Amino acid sequence: xxxxxxxxxxxxxxxxxxxxxxxxxxxxxxxxxxxxxxxxxxxxxxxxxxxxxxxxxxxxxxxxxxxxxxxxxxxxxxxxxxxxxxxxxxxxxxxxxxxxxxxxxxxxxxxxxxxxxxxxxxxxxxxxxxxxxxxxxxxxxxxxxxxxxxxxxxxxxxxxxxxxxxxxxxxxxxxxxxxxxxxxxxxxxxxxxxxxxxxxxxxxxxxxxxxxxxxxxxxxxxxxxxxxxxxxxxxxxxxxxxxxxxxxxxxxxxxxxxxxxxxxxxxxxxxxxxxxxxxxxxxxxxxxxxxxxxxxxxxxxxxxxxxxxx
Amino acid sequence: xxxxxxxxxxxxxxxxxxxxxxxxxxxxxxxxxxxxxxxxxxxxxxxxxxxxxxxxxxxxxxxxxxxxxxxxxxxxxxxxxxxxxxxxxxxxxxxxxxxxxxxxxxxxxxxxxxxxxxxxxxxxxxxxxxxxxxxxxxxxxxxxxxxxxxxxxxxxxxxxxxxxxxxxxxxxxxxxxxxxxxxxxxxxxxxxxxxxxxxxxxxxxxxxxxxxxxxxxxxxxxxxxxxxxxxxxxxxxxxxxxxxxxxxxxxxxxxxxxxxxxxxxxxxxxxxxxxxxxxxxxxxxxxxxxxxxxxxxxxxxxxxxxxxxxxxxxxxxxxxxxxxxxxxxxxxxxxxxxxxxxxxxxxxxxxxxxxxxxxxxxxxxxxxxxxxxxxxxxxxxxxx
Numbered sequence: 001x002x003x004x005x006x007x008x009x010x011x012x013x014x015x016x017x018x019x020x021x022x023x024x025x026x027x028x029x030x031x032x033x034x035x036x037x038x039x040x041x042x043x044x045x046x047x048x049x050x051x052x053x054x055x056x057x058x059x060x061x062x063x064x065x066x067x068x069x070x071x072x073x074x075x076x077x078x079x080x081x082x083x084x085x086x087x088x089x090x091x092x093x094x095x096x097x098x099x100x101x102x103x104x105x106x107x108x109x110x111x112x113x114x115x116x117x118x119x120x121x122x123x124x125x126x127x128x129x130x131x132x133x134x135x136x137x138x139x140x141x142x143x144x145x146x147x148x149x150x151x152x153x154x155x156x157x158x159x160x161x162x163x164x165x166x167x168x169x170x171x172x173x174x175x176x177x178x179x180x181x182x183x184x185x186x187x188x189x190x191x192x193x194x195x196x197x198x199x200x201x202x203x204x205x206x207x208x209x210x211x212x213x214x215x216x217x218x219x220x221x222x223x224x225x226x227x228x229x230x231x232x233x234x235x236x237x238x239x240x241x242x243x244x245x246x247x248x249x250x251x252x253x254x255x256x257x258x259x260x261x262x263x264x265x266x267x268x269x270x271x272x273x274x275x276x277x278x279x280x281x282x283x284x285x286x287x288x289x290x291x292x293x294x295x296x297x298x299x300x301x302x303x304x305x306x307x308x309x310x
Numbered sequence: 311x312x313x314x315x316x317x318x319x320x321x322x323x324x325x326x327x328x329x330x331x332x333x334x335x336x337x338x339x340x341x342x343x344x345x346x347x348x349x350x351x352x353x354x355x356x357x358x359x360x361x362x363x364x365x366x367x368x369x370x371x372x373x374x375x376x377x378x379x380x381x382x383x384x385x386x387x388x389x390x391x392x393x394x395x396x397x398x399x400x401x402x403x404x405x406x407x408x409x410x411x412x413x414x415x416x417x418x419x420x421x422x423x424x425x426x427x428x429x430x431x432x433x434x435x436x437x438x439x440x441x442x443x444x445x446x447x448x449x450x451x452x453x454x455x456x457x458x459x460x461x462x463x464x465x466x467x468x469x470x471x472x473x474x475x476x477x478x479x480x481x482x483x484x485x486x487x488x489x490x491x492x493x494x495x496x497x498x499x500x501x502x503x504x505x506x507x508x509x510x511x512x513x514x515x516x517x518x519x520x521x522x523x524x525x526x527x528x529x530x531x532x533x534x535x536x537x538x539x540x541x542x543x544x545x546x547x548x549x550x551x552x553x554x555x556x557x558x559x560x561x562x563x564x565x566x567x568x569x570x571x572x573x574x575x576x577x578x579x580x581x582x583x584x585x586x587x588x589x590x591x592x593x594x595x596x597x598x599x600x601x602x603x604x605x606x607x608x609x610x611x612x613x614x615x616x617x618x619x620x621x622x623x624x625x626x627x628x629x630x631x632x633x634x635x636x637x638x639x640x641x642x643x644x645x646x647x648x649x650x651x652x653x654x655x656x657x658x659x660x661x662x663x664x665x666x667x668x669x670x671x672x673x674x675x676x677x678x679x680x681x682x683x684x685x686x687x688x689x690x691x692x693x694x
Contacts, residue, residue: 043397043456047649083653093656096395096456100603101652108646115640116347224642228590232460239457275472282464289453298454 014260015144020218022256024210026155028234029248030162031206036238037166038199039179039301040088043099045207046231047106048080052208054110057215057222058117060124066216073212074205081204085197092305111224126220127151151217162245175199179299182306192306240288242296255281321669325662329608332654336647354637361632362625370509376624378573380518382602383616384525385569390611391529392562393542398441398459399570399599400591401466405440406433406571407578408470411585414496422499430575437571438564445563449556455563467591474587492586502580512580525613538562570599604648607655
C-alpha cells in the first residue's frame with residue numbers, strides 16, 4: 001500500500017540506497033566534468049564503465065582481492081582514456097561519434113570477455129559497509145550517511161575535491177582556460193594537448209571506478225550491459241549540473257533517489273507501474289536542460305579540436 | 311601534367327577507400343584478439359563469411375539484418391549532413407514500431423495493403439515526433455541533441471515496457487500466468503510480402519533501397535536538402551544567406567527520426583509480426599539504432615553508399631552468430647569490432663583533410679606559376 005512508503009524505516013531505506021546508488025553516477029559524471037571543462041566531450045563513458053566493471057569483478061573474483069580489482073579497473077579506464085585522448089587530441093576525430101565507437105567497443109569487449117572467461121553470472125563479496133563510530137549510531141541519519149561502503153564515501157569526497165581542483169588551483173585554471181579559449185591558453189604557454197590528455201585519462205579512470213563501484217561494491221555481480229545507459233546519463237548530468245561538481249551531485253541524487261524509490265515500490269508491491277517511475281528522471285532531466293541551458297553557457301571550446309594557427 | 315592529374319586521382323581514390331582500410335584494421339585487431347582467445351582467426355572469419363554469404367538463406371538473412379540498418383543510416387545521412395547528431399535511433403525505432411503495431415492491431419477490418427501503408431506512415435510519423443522533439447529543443451532552447459536523444463531513448467524503452475506489460479499486452483498473455491510482455495500477433499494479411507520464400511527476406515528491403523534513392527535526390531537535388539547541408543556546413547553563412555537555421559535543424563532531426571521510426575515499423579511487419587520486450591532497447595532493435603550510425607559513417611554519409619555499407623554490417627552481425635556456433639567465439643566480438651571501425655573511420659578523417667589541404671596548396675602553387683601553354687589544360691582539369 002502507498003502508505004507503507006511513509007514509515008520511517010522505509011524512508012530511511014529509500015534515502016540510504018539512494019545515496020548508495022548515486023555512487024557510479026558521481027564518479028563517471030565528475031570525470032566527465034573534467035573532460036568537458038577542458039573542451040572534450042567523452043561520449044564513451046558507458047564503454048569505459050562496462051570494461052572497468054568487468055575488469056574489477058573478474059580480478060576480484062579470481063584473486064579475492066577487491067583492491068586489486070579496483071586497481072585493474074583504474075588501469076583499464078586509464079588505457080581507454082589514453083586511446084580516446086589520442087583520437088580526439090592528435091587525430092581531431094569528431095568527439096560525439098568517436099565516443100559512440102568507444103561505447104560499442106566497451107560494450108562488445110566486456111561481453112566477449114565475460115562470456116569467454118566466466119560464462120555464468122557469479123557473485124563476489126563486495127566492499128563491506130563501514131560504520132563510522134558514533135555517527136552511524138544516530139537514528140536514521142546514521143544509516144543513511146554513515147553506514148556505507150568505502151567507494152560511496154570516496155565518491156562524496158570527490159565532489160568537494162573536484163570543486164577545489166577546478167576552481168582554486170593552477171591546474172584547474174589551466175583546464176578551464178583550455179576549455180574556454182585554447183588559443184589564448186596556448187599563447188600563454190599552456191600545453192592544450194597535455195591538459196586534455198590529463199582530463200580525458202582522468203575521466204577514463206573515474207569511469208572505470210564508476211564501473212567497479214557497481215560490480216564490486218553495490219551489486220556485486222557482473223552481467224552483460226549491466227550499466228544499461230548509466231554512462232550516458234552521467235554525460236547528461238554534467239550539462240544538468242551546469243559543469244559544476246555540486247550541480248552534478250544534485251543531478252546524481254535525483255536519479256539515484258528516484259531509482260531507489262522505484263525499487264522500494266517494487267519491493268513493497270505497490271501498484272504503480274514501475275516503468276513509468278523509471279521514466280521520470282529522464283523526463284525531468286530534459287525539462288531541467290530546457291530550463292537551465294539557455295542561462296548556463298557550456299565551455300566555449302567544447303567538442304572543438306585544437307589546432308595551432310600558423 | 312598527367313602526373314599531377316594521376317596523383318590527385320589516386321588521392322581521391324585513397325579517400326574513398328579509407329573506410330575499407332578502417333575495417334581491415336579492425337579485422338586485423340579482431341584477428342589478434344582471436345589468437346589471444348586461442349582461436350584460429352582464419353577459421354573464425356571463414357565461419358563468419360559462410361554465415362553471412364554461404365547460402366541463399368544466409369545471404370537473405372544478411373539482407374534482413376541490413377534493412378533496418380539502411381533505414382536508420384538514411385536518417386543519419388540527413389541529420390549528420392545537417393550537423394545535428396542523432397543518437398536516438400533506438401528510441402525512434404521503438405516509437406515507430408509501437409504506433410505501427412497499434413495500427414495493425416486496431417484496424418483489422420481494413421484490407422492488408424491499406425493497413426500496411428498506414429502502419430508504415432505511422433512508423434514514419436512516430437519516429438518523426440521522437441526525433442522532432444530533440445530537434446525542437448535544440449533549435450529553440452539550445453538543448454544539446456546528443457543528450458536529449460539519449461534521454462528520449464530511455465523514455466521510449468520504458469514506454470514500450472509499460473505498454474507491452476499493460477495496455478497493449480496480448481490478451482492471451484494477460485490471462486495466462488506467464489504474462490510475457492508482448493502484443494498480440496498481427497493478422498497474416500498484414501505481413502510485408504516475402505521476396506524469396508522460404509527465406510525471411512521481405513519487401514522492407516525494397517522500401518529501404520528505394521528510399522535510399524529518394525534521400526539522395528532529397529539531399530542533392532532539392533532546395534530543402536541543399537539548405538540542410540548548407541546549415542550543416544556553415545550555420546553562420548547560412549543565416550546570412552537568409553536560411554532559417556533553426557527550422558532546418560528541427561527538420562534534419564525530424565526526418566532522421568522518421569527513417570528510424572520506419573525501420574521499427576518494418577521490423578514489426580517484416581520480421582517479428584508483433585512487439586516483444588526483454589526490458590531493454592536492443593531486445594527489440596538489435597541495436598540497429600546504433601549500428602545504423604556505423605553504417606552511415608562507413609558509407610561516407612551518402613545514402614547510396616550506405617546500401618553496401620549496411621549490407622556489410624548486416625553480414626558481420628549475421629555471420630557473427632555462425633562464428634559463435636562454429637568456433638565458440640561470442641558474437642559480441644563483432645560489436646567490439648564495429649566500435650573500432652567507427653573510431654578508425656572518424657580518426658582517418660584527418661588524413662583526408664590533410665590531403666585535401668595539400669591538394670589545395672598544390673593547386674594554389676600552380677596558379678602562381680607564370681602562364682604557360684599547359685596552364686589552360688590544368689585549369690580545365692581542376693574544373694572537371
